[in-house]
Amino acid sequence: MEALAAVLNQPNGPFEIEPVEIADPQEGELRVAIKAVGICHTDLVLGSGAMGLQFPAVLGHEGAGVVEAVGPGVTSVQPGDKVLLTFNSCGSCKRCEAGEPAYCLQFFPLNMQCVREDGSTRLSKGGQPVADNCFGQSSFAAKAIANVRNVVKLDPDADLAALAPLGCGIQTGVGAVMRSLNARKGESLVVIGGGAVGLSAILGGKLAGCAQIILIEPQESRRAIALEVGADHVIDPAAGDTIEAVRAILPEGADMVVDSSGFMPAVEKSVGMIGNLGRVGLIGVPGSLDAVLPVPMVQWLTMGGTVRGIVEGDSDIVGFLPELIAHQAAGRLPYDRFVTRYPFEQINQAIDDAHHGKCIKAVLTFD
Ligand SMILES: [Zn+2]
Ligand SMILES: [Zn+2]
Known part of the structure; x- marks a missing residue:
């Protein structure tokens, strides 16, 4: 399946909006139609290539959207559910078992390596691999593959653009x-x-x-x-x-x-x-x-x-994120005071505005 993505073809950009091919969700994975995604400073650090990112690449790790399809073994969400995406974790190391997924022993490979161990990816372009799975999502794209370990199911009336930045910077x-x-x-x-x-x-x-x-x-x-x-x-x-x-x-x-x-x-x-x-x-x-x-x-x-x-503020998907979502709904987390929204296509403008102090937190929205 094809989807529009903001592709980084070289270190430090610019991001280029172009179609990429997205694979079907595998065991434990789900495909999400992204409706909003925050830009986090870590995207730019990864995009500099300083942590070994391969190019081309699709970044983005504060996504929120609607589940389109689920892979085998996924029962916690189903197509049509609204979800908030956050960082990924393995679920089986001693930190994950203790309920401390931010200190997962696989944190780097699962969130920042952006390719599987064998070098393969879920995204491709012209038959060539595109580095993906940034924080288990790569949500600078109209569609993303996420994992059961990094999604929180939201209420049907949840405001996705408002909630997106909770998944990294705010939490x-x-x-x-x-x-x-x-x-x-x-x-x-x-x-x-x-x-x-x-x-x-x-x-x-x-x-x-x-x-x-x-x-x-x-x-x-x-x-x-x-x-x-x-x-x-x-x-x-x-x-x-x-x-x-x-x-x-x-x-x-x-x-x-x-x-x-x-x-x-x-x-x-x-x-x-x-x-x-x-x-x-x-x-x-x-x-x-x-x-x-x-x-x-x-x-x-x-x-x-x-x-x-x-x-990640010692956050997790079962305890803290639901608590923050409730605080946001009740008006106790007024981070909208420092969020500026941009259409997805204006990703480079949003980053430029942040560099020049015109915006503190940018959230990209899809129609
Ligand atoms: Zn971040
Ligand atoms: Zn772990």
Whole structure:
């Protein structure tokens, strides 16, 4: 079957809208007619080729759509069901069995390798393989093959365009605070970086009942949105030392710091911001694979500090995503404040707008 896709024919694009051939769903797979898909920064990292992506390729991992066909063994959804797509996991390793699929031992091959072990793919063009299965979906296309392990069935009246970005960026930020750092009511939270993930961390802080939420972000427009969606204070890092600025608000230090920037000069400050039993959560991926976060040992051990890495906000399809979908329906997750919608064909424009600060989170929609 043929479907229109945004194909990346070379590292860093541009995306070219062209038809690709899509194989029938195999055991445990399903074909989804994509109605909306968010653009996540990870798509651009993969698209740079830095993680070994083969070209041509179809990316996209925040899809939402309607099931068209299911392969053998798929019973949790059926044709006609609306579904939200998220990251994939194996379901049989010790992390999956413990209900922690974001730390699946097969996370890289199942989400970022984009070809099967034997090099074959579900997509092709002119008889040649097209790298696919990005986060078990490759949803920058009118149709995608997903897996039972990475879909959540939605209500028949669900708003697919509104829900699409939950599948990666939003769940990562909200989950980092609510699940990975286990935020408790009344705690203080500092968020570094006010992109879609950082702003979502603020939303997570609100849901958890955090008492003081502070955003550190250089762009004025993002600081303004942060105040609208729940930040109590915003700090411009250009205005002076961010540790001093945080401690002027929280003299005993913060209970939690979440970094969504991956910008090492900013991340390094997190260590000086936390108080006793404070937790630092790392989401932002630094530009260099060799980046190191220095921790002052004596200070750190006497105050009981924690640093932990975070993937997908420790989310999963059976517990957290349904919870977030309910919060969204009830109006408690106003991430639409920082989402801009574009027709699918305008994918390059959407990415350009994001680079130039004209849009924070882009969602592509199909007619
Ligand atoms: Zn993502
Ligand atoms: Zn696994």
